[in-house]
Amino acid sequence: DGGITQSPKYLFRKEGQNVTLSCEQNLNHDAMYWYRQDPGQGLRLIYYSQIVNDFQKGDIAEGYSVSREKKESFPLTVTSAQKNPTAFYLCASSTDRGPQETQYFGPGTRLLVL
Amino acid sequence: QKEVEQNSGPLSVPEGAIASLNCTYSDRVSQSFFWYRQYSGKSPELIMSIYSNGDKEDGRFTAQLNKASQYVSLLIRDSQPSDSATYLCAVNRPLAGGYQKVTFGTGTKLQVIP
Numbered sequence: 001d002g003g004i005t006q007s008p009k010y011l012f013r014k015e016g017q018n019v020t021l022s023c024e025q026n027l028n029h030d031a032m033y034w035y036r037q038d039p040g041q042g043l044r045l046i047y048y049s050q051i052v053n054d055f056q057k058g059d060i061a062e063g064y065s066v067s068r069e070k071k072e073s074f075p076l077t078v079t080s081a082q083k084n085p086t087a088f089y090l091c092a093s094s095t096d097r098g099p100q101e102t103q104y105f106g107p108g109t110r111l112l113v114l
Numbered sequence: 115q116k117e118v119e120q121n122s123g124p125l126s127v128p129e130g131a132i133a134s135l136n137c138t139y140s141d142r143v144s145q146s147f148f149w150y151r152q153y154s155g156k157s158p159e160l161i162m163s164i165y166s167n168g169d170k171e172d173g174r175f176t177a178q179l180n181k182a183s184q185y186v187s188l189l190i191r192d193s194q195p196s197d198s199a200t201y202l203c204a205v206n207r208p209l210a211g212g213y214q215k216v217t218f219g220t221g222t223k224l225q226v227i228p
Binding site: 031035040041042043050090094097098099100101102103104105106107108 | 118122145146148150156157158159160163165202204206208211213214216218219220221
């Protein structure tokens with residue numbers, strides 16, 4: 001099946017701990033994105049990558065880091081510098097560049113702080 | 115002014131009625147417009163895209179775009195309880211290099227009453 005997978009579904013973080021969220025896609029999409037969603041709020045862009053070995057900060061990148069070593073994979077690390085990490089994290093990938101570029105989402109990871 | 119604005123709702127409609135969801139955007143160079151449906155605790159699912167002025171129909175869903183008024187709407191005919199969800203409006207605008215920046219609204223919660 002083609003699609004975007006995220007793991008784990010739930011993740012618990014202890015104080016001062018770094019945690020990594022996985023995102024994999026087999027859609028052959030070049031671009032991948034990480035969003036954060038808080039209750040009652042829209043999606044806020046954390047990082048995005050348009051091509052392998054390149055990524056850009058989004059609107060709320062502080063306290064997060066990413067890598068893009070393979071086209072299929074775009075893991076997100078939530079570092080201890082992120083003081084309010086509890087949120088629903090969504091990974092997306094998109095079709096070709098251009099006006100009709102369309103984003104598709106994975107199932108999400110819910111991060112909770114212990 | 116927010117880039118993409120939606121009424122948070124909830125919008126309550128009786129089963130079988132037409133639900134009308136509205137979205138306004140601020141950037142006149144925006145080119146592509148999307149509606150996503152998000153069930154509680156789940157990730158957003160693309161249901162409609164529209165690129166030119168006018169109406170676009172897909173089953174019970176109709177997207178309407180008016181670029182002069184910077185307004186996009188989603189009509190759901192014969193609303194069903196299974197349509198109860200939050201509907202996110204998303205707007206693309208072009209960046210350098212052919213890339214797009216997509217901005218999401220905070221969503222409108224729709225409740226279809228049996």
